[in-house]
Amino acid sequence: MSQQFKEGIDYYYDERRLVVLTSTYHLKRGRCCGKGCTHCPYLYENVAEPHKSQLLKERPPILKYGNENTP
Structure with missing residues (x-):
């Protein structure tokens, strides 16, 4: 990526001053x-x-694109 x-x-x-992508x-x-990575949008496919x-179990729910007010 250039x-x-x-x-x-x-x-x-983050709170420890570490860079989070x-x-x-x-x-x-x-x-x-x-x-x-904390914010991996690929569901850790190469982990x-x-x-x-373990990462998938601990991961918060992924927000859907579009109208985030929709249940």
Whole structure:
């Protein structure tokens, strides 16, 4: 990816001041890196088991695109 990272769009800093990549960044990247990123939009498809199952179990629900007020 040759674009510049944009804070608040592609990444943010967590409470420990570590960089956290957003789902927007991952979607631009185009694939799961396999490292178990917090905001992986690819449902950890390249993460090895049993780590993948644990991450999916702990993951908050994924917001749907479109009208987020729809149940």
